[in-house]
Amino acid sequence: MTDTLWALTLCLVALAALLVLRRRMPVAFWWLIGYPLVALRVLATYRATMDACGLTVPASAVRRATARMIGREAAPVPPRRSFPLPTGSGLVMRLRMATGQAPEDFMASADRLRHAWSAHAVHIRPTKPGRLELRLIGWDVLADVRRPRQQSGGLLSLPLALRDDGRWHVRDFRAVPHELILGATQSGKSVYLRNLLCGLARQPVVLVGIDCKWGVELAPFAPRLSALADTPDRANELLDALLEEMEARFRLIGLSSAAGADTVLTSDVWGLPDKVRPVPVVVVVDEVAELFLAASRDDEKRRDAMVTKLIRIAQLGRAAGIYLEVCGQRFGSELGKGATMLRAQLTGRVCHRVNDESSANMALADISPEAALAATAIPAERPGVAILGDSSGGWSRARSPHLTLDEAAAVCRATSALVPELPRLDSFRPVVAVEHAGVAAPAAPVPTARPVTE
Numbered sequence: 001m002t003d004t005l006w007a008l009t010l011c012l013v014a015l016a017a018l019l020v021l022r023r024r025m026p027v028a029f030w031w032l033i034g035y036p037l038v039a040l041r042v043l044a045t046y047r048a049t050m051d052a053c054g055l056t057v058p059a060s061a062v063r064r065a066t067a068r069m070i071g072r073e074a075a076p077v078p079p080r081r082s083f084p085l086p087t088g089s090g091l092v093m094r095l096r097m098a099t100g101q102a103p104e105d106f107m108a109s110a111d112r113l114r115h116a117w118s119a120h121a122v123h124i125r126p127t128k129p130g131r132l133e134l135r136l137i138g139w140d141v142l143a144d145v146r147r148p149r150q151q152s153g154g155l156l157s158l159p160l161a162l163r164d165d166g167r168w169h170v171r172d173f174r175a176v177p178h179e180l181i182l183g184a185t186q187s188g189k190s191v192y193l194r195n196l197l198c199g200l201a202r203q204p205v206v207l208v209g210i211d212c213k214w215g216v217e218l219a220p221f222a223p224r225l226s227a228l229a230d231t232p233d234r235a236n237e238l239l240d241a242l243l244e245e246m247e248a249r250f251r252l253i254g255l256s257s258a259a260g261a262d263t264v265l266t267s268d269v270w271g272l273p274d275k276v277r278p279v280p281v282v283v284v285v286d287e288v289a290e291l292f293l294a295a296s297r298d299d300e301k302r303r304d305a306m307v308t309k310l311i312r313i314a315q316l317g318r319a320a321g322i323y324l325e326v327c328g329q330r331f332g333s334e335l336g337k338g339a340t341m342l343r344a345q346l347t348g349r350v351c352h353r354v355n356d357e358s359s360a361n362m363a364l365a366d367i368s369p370e371a372a373l374a375a376t377a378i379p380a381e382r383p384g385v386a387i388l389g390d391s392s393g394g395w396s397r398a399r400s401p402h403l404t405l406d407e408a409a410a411v412c413r414a415t416s417a418l419v420p421e422l423p424r425l426d427s428f429r430p431v432v433a434v435e436h437a438g439v440a441a442p443a444a445p446v447p448t449a450r451p452v453t454e
Contacts (some may be wrong), residue, residue, distance in 0.1 A: 014185070017086065022134070024268065025140050027088060034138045042084050042091070042117055042136070049116045050078035053109040057098040079132075089141045089166030090119070095132040106132055123165040133167050142385060143398040156280055156323075158199035161194065161398035168386055169398050171196065173282065174270070176348040176390065177318040181327040182363050183352030183373045188384030190217070190352060192400045193327060194408040196220050205280040206422050208242070212290035218428075225411035226419055227428035235236055235291065236302055238311040241424045242283065244314065247322040248424075249278050262407045268319035279420040283313070288328040292339060295385050307338030314345030330359045341440040349389040353378040369393035404444045 004382055020031065051055050056076035061066070066396040067074035079101070082094040095106070106124045113134075114122045119138040145162045153159060156173040160188030163169050171179070183189025200207060201224045208227045210217035220229060229235040248267060256272055265271075285291070292307070314324055326346055331339065343362060351363040357376055364371040367389040374397065375387040384402065389395040 002422060011236065019216075028404075030138045031086065031090070035091060036137065037085075038117060038119065038138065039091060044242065045116065047075075047078050047082065049113065051076050052116070053112045055079065055101070055105060055109060057100060068424055072302070075218065082138075083136075087135070087166060089139070090135060090137040092136070093134045095134055097130050099134060101370045106134070112127050121164060137164070137166055141166055142382070142397065145384070145399045145401045147401045149402075152367050154199075155199065155203055156205065156282075158196065159402040160195050160199070161388065163388070164397040169396075171249065171348070173280070174325045177316050178324040178346045179326070179348030180326065180331065180343065180346040181329055181350045181352075181362060182289055182321075182329070182359055183327075183350075183386070184329055184355045186380075186383055187352035187354070187378075188400065189327060189329075190405075191403055192352070192386065193284070193286070193325075194403045194405065195400050196325065198251070198403065198408050198411040199223070200282055201412050201418070204279060204418065204420060205423070206279050206420050208238070208281060208283045208425065208428075209286070210238060210291075211286040213287050215288045218284065218411040221412045222430035223416035224419060226422055227425040227431040227432050229428060232291065232299075232302060232306070236306050236309075238425075238428050239306055239313070240283070242313060245422070246317060246320045246322055249322075250275070250316075252278070253319070269321040278321055279422065281422075282325060284325045284327070285310070286325050286327045289330060304338065307342060311338060311342050311345065314342060322341040330356065331355065331362045340405060350386050351375040351389070353380060364395065367391070368372075368393055368395050445451040 009256070017031070027261070037310075047056075054136065056078045057231075058064075059074035059077050063077075064074040077098065079098055080096040084091040084093045097103075097106075103124065110124055111124045114136075114186055117136065119136045120139050123135045123137070124135045125135065127133050141162060142164055148159045148168055153170055153172075158171045159168040160171045161169040177234045181189055181192060183192075185190045197207065201221075206223070207224055209221065209225050210229045211214075211218040212230065212232050212235060215222075215228060218228060227238055227241075229238040244402075253266060255271065257299065258265065269280075272278075291310075292303055294303045308322070313322055317323060324346065326342070332345065339362075343366075349363050349367060351371075352358055352375075354360050354375065359374075360372045360375040364374075364375055364387060371387050371389050373393070378387070380383050382399075384399045386400075387395055388398050
């Protein structure tokens, strides 16, 4: 009796330990328990599951003839598969489609496969003609997102958010030069922006901020900013300086291409030699609606001028190494005639939970109507979850790791020595940054207000 009691006690302790492990360390639980069980289930039920989901094809004539010779019926043939290999969040298999099958057939059956194999999610992605990648997710990877070990994937390339398929969304400015970020209050938009700024702060990049809410959102990052405009008038002047910088870079590209017959022709700054290549510039426009709103005729003239300048930077800035990050709580066509034209240049889209359907449509409807519907369904209790879209029509759910304002401000203070020299922006250098660099500045109270929105 005592041995039985001890055995029962040990079983209960082991079960409790597994439950704690699954909750606190889901990756370790998956490697120890989850992957072996799911892999066995997939291998044992693969043929039957594919047949039930309508993903099989009739057997070939030779196989049918052979089956008739032995008095059997030839079973339908499922797609050829590789062995299910483990990943950090699930497993992955390579599938080879049969003749007559299309990737859309498998994507439509992804939810059926998820239920059949008791998985959290199943994602299907074409890799090359006739072949697919089936990625099975073992648990909700967006429930607790941790920062990646590798903070940077290279110059102007940053992992910013974990996607629901277990892979990281990498913000590559050279591939997607301009981006639109939308999100309501407490939706996680500011956290995404903090991760972006902290990643860029560690790189040799000029950071420019435009925050017409008197700088309350971007002021904590002032030690690392090369320029900060906190009013519409200052923003208008800063955009003029950026246009002058862009024109100077285009002249440099033209002079370099005409230097001689032995020079390598280039149409952007990345083809220039390293010793003459200008430093990349990332312009962060926070609360873009403040630039569009107008209460008088003078405000309308200034707004139209700033929108035109932003559109010019968006159209020509990529070749000059100038990139835009446009953020706001809402973005609609009623903000002005230039809003839709500017939106068309912002090929990267990040839409957190928004307060109205029009903002979701403005961000994602031209990419995929399903993505806009998914953005409106983001629950309020999951801040940080966003819908990521690109010009190819693809979209996915993702969540950025939590980063407090104090942590982000500390990173900007620690990297203040990395602020590149750009003479055209010296007059827009934040007061905090100038004082930190040891340059005399007029006595002025440093704003201490902290952002009240997330």
